[in-house]
Amino acid sequence: MKNKFLITINNIADIKELEKLGITNYVFPLKDFCVGIPNTFSMSEIPLNTNNYLLINRILDNTSIDKLKELLKHLDHIKGIIFDDLGLVSLLKDLKIEKILYLSHFNCNIESIKIYLNYVDSVFVSTDLTEKEIAYISENIPNKLTLFTLGYIKAMYSRRLLIDNYTKFHNLEKDNPIIINNTDHLFLVYENEYGTIFYHKPVFNGLELQKYAFKYYFINSSFLDIKDIIALINNQSDLKTDRAFLDTEVIYKIKGDKND
Numbered sequence: 001m002k003n004k005f006l007i008t009i010n011n012i013a014d015i016k017e018l019e020k021l022g023i024t025n026y027v028f029p030l031k032d033f034c035v036g037i038p039n040t041f042s043m044s045e046i047p048l049n050t051n052n053y054l055l056i057n058r059i060l061d062n063t064s065i066d067k068l069k070e071l072l073k074h075l076d077h078i079k080g081i082i083f084d085d086l087g088l089v090s091l092l093k094d095l096k097i098e099k100i101l102y103l104s105h106f107n108c109n110i111e112s113i114k115i116y117l118n119y120v121d122s123v124f125v126s127t128d129l130t131e132k133e134i135a136y137i138s139e140n141i142p143n144k145l146t147l148f149t150l151g152y153i154k155a156m157y158s159r160r161l162l163i164d165n166y167t168k169f170h171n172l173e174k175d176n177p178i179i180i181n182n183t184d185h186l187f188l189v190y191e192n193e194y195g196t197i198f199y200h201k202p203v204f205n206g207l208e209l210q211k212y213a214f215k216y217y218f219i220n221s222s223f224l225d226i227k228d229i230i231a232l233i234n235n236q237s238d239l240k241t242d243r244a245f246l247d248t249e250v251i252y253k254i255k256g257d258k259n260d
Helices: 014-021 062-071 088-092 110-116 131-140 162-169 207-211 226-233
Strands: 005-008 025-029 052-056 080-083 098-101 146-158 178-182 185-192 195-205 216-220
Touching: 005 146, 014 226, 062 088, 080 088, 088 098, 110 131, 146 207, 146 226, 162 185, 207 216
Parallel strands: 005 025, 005 216, 025 052, 052 080, 080 098, 146 216
Antiparallel strands: 146 195, 178 185, 185 195
16 A cells, blocks of 8 residues: 555655655655745756656746746656646646646545546545545545645645745744644744745644545655654654544535525
8 A cells, every 4th residue: 555655755865764664656846846845856856766756836937837848858757747737737738647636625526526637647635625525536536536645734825925024024033934823723834935835733644544545645744754754654653643624524604694
């Protein structure tokens, strides 16, 4: 089962530890094409491996797309690309690599997933679903989809530099990342030159969801130590985690007339 993990890489040295676990699919956040990720890699820094994937997780402008076109001419050691900018569907369509669409809060139902599967090889299932809903989707579209399984879940993405703007306005010393709270909810916030990402805190642990039939199980290793990841996978960690929406439906009825 571990050969079905897709894991983002923080440090090249971590690969040896992952290999010992039987994890062989490595996701490299591509330098200049990612937001919310501290450690990114240029194409020349990615080791020669048959199971390398690129991660492109920011919305691209025309200049960035032109730059990406040049990089895509050199994919000899790349098996696939994970991306969330729908504009890349057309750009990637003729490439003989695996294409995985990652829309964080979309793809909540079978019909939308089936439409996207006409254009890509796999689609991430939304992280806003309950376990019951995830199980239903996996039963109806088995072994074709990708499931977020472990790590910090992206709650929000802004192209603005929110930490920078806030600290300048209030004349504060800048920290990056920072932890903020909204009522009883905590968020880990990180920005780079391309924008700001809010991650739900604590770490999401859905490793038990491997019992459902998915093509890949995705691990976001950002802001996690390799030792913690290994301990979590081996069910030997005391790191605080949660189940996000697996037990909580996010369907609400809007209050209307008292006679409704």
